Amino acid sequence: MSPTAAAVRRSWTLAAVTLLLVASSSAAQEPEAADDSPAVVAVESDLMIEQTLLDEDLDSYRALAAERDRLDARIAELQGTLDAAIDTASGTEGAERVATLVETLERSRADRDERDAAIARLALRIVERRRRVALLERRRDELASRKEEVSGELTGTWDVVLLPADQRGTCRLEQDGTLVSGTYRLEGGLSGSFQGTLVNRKVVLERIDSRLGRTMRLEGRLSTDGTQIRGTWLDYELAGGEGATGHWSARRRSPSGEP
Numbered sequence: 001m002s003p004t005a006a007a008v009r010r011s012w013t014l015a016a017v018t019l020l021l022v023a024s025s026s027a028a029q030e031p032e033a034a035d036d037s038p039a040v041v042a043v044e045s046d047l048m049i050e051q052t053l054l055d056e057d058l059d060s061y062r063a064l065a066a067e068r069d070r071l072d073a074r075i076a077e078l079q080g081t082l083d084a085a086i087d088t089a090s091g092t093e094g095a096e097r098v099a100t101l102v103e104t105l106e107r108s109r110a111d112r113d114e115r116d117a118a119i120a121r122l123a124l125r126i127v128e129r130r131r132r133v134a135l136l137e138r139r140r141d142e143l144a145s146r147k148e149e150v151s152g153e154l155t156g157t158w159d160v161v162l163l164p165a166d167q168r169g170t171c172r173l174e175q176d177g178t179l180v181s182g183t184y185r186l187e188g189g190l191s192g193s194f195q196g197t198l199v200n201r202k203v204v205l206e207r208i209d210s211r212l213g214r215t216m217r218l219e220g221r222l223s224t225d226g227t228q229i230r231g232t233w234l235d236y237e238l239a240g241g242e243g244a245t246g247h248w249s250a251r252r253r254s255p256s257g258e259p
Helices: 003-029 038-088 091-150
Strands: 156-163 167-176 179-186 191-199 202-209 213-222 228-235 245-252
Touching: 038 091, 156 179, 167 191, 179 202, 191 213, 213 245
Parallel strands: none
Antiparallel strands: 156 167, 156 245, 167 179, 179 191, 191 202, 202 213, 213 228, 228 245
16 A cells, blocks of 8 residues: 555544544534433444444455555566576576566565565454454443433332322332432322432332422332332321321333323
C-alpha cells in the first residue's frame, strides 16, 4: 500500500471515528432518543468505534495479503528467470544480467519480508480488537440485563385497598434495586408519594401525604407471582390510639390497564 493510500485510509478512519463519537454524544444528550442508561450508551459508543477500527484492520490485512501474494508470484517469476540465466549466462553481459536479477530478487524478498512482518503485527492487533469487541458486547449485555433487573418487581400500577375503612385508590411504583418510590391517589382526593424498599419480597413503604407529610407506614409481602401485596399499616398520627393500625392489599394492573 502506497504512503498516499495509507494516509487517505487513516484520514477516512479518523473521520469515521469522529462521526461515531459525535453521533453517540448527540444520542446521549437527546432526551427522547432511547431508554438506554448513560453507561449503556457509553459502552455502545466504544463498541462501535472498536468495531469500525476492527473492520479497518481487516481491510488492511486483506490488502497486505494480496500484496504479499503478488510479491510471492513476482519472486517465483524472478527465481525462474535467474535459474534460466545461470544456465545460459556467459561473458560480461551475462554476468551483469545475473547480478541485476539477484539484486531485484533480493529487493523483492525484502519487500515480502516487510509485508510478512506487517501482516503478523496486524494479525495480533486484529485478535486483540476482537477480544475487546467481545468484552464490550458482554459488558453492554450485562448493563442491559442489570437495567432490566433494576426496573424491579414492584414497578407498575397497583390498585390499593386500606382496611378496615375500605379506602381504595391507585398507586404507581418504580423500583431501582431494592429502593422503591412512587405516587398514589386515594378516594376523597388524598394524594402523595411513597418511599420504601423491597427485600426478599418484604415490602416496606412510607406514605407521604401531599398536605400532612409522613403519615403512615405500610408493610407487606409480595406474592410469588409478583401480582399481589398483603400486609398491615400503621398510622403515625393515630399511633397508640384506637384505629391506629389495619390491613392493606394491592393488586397489580395488567399492562393494558385492566385490573
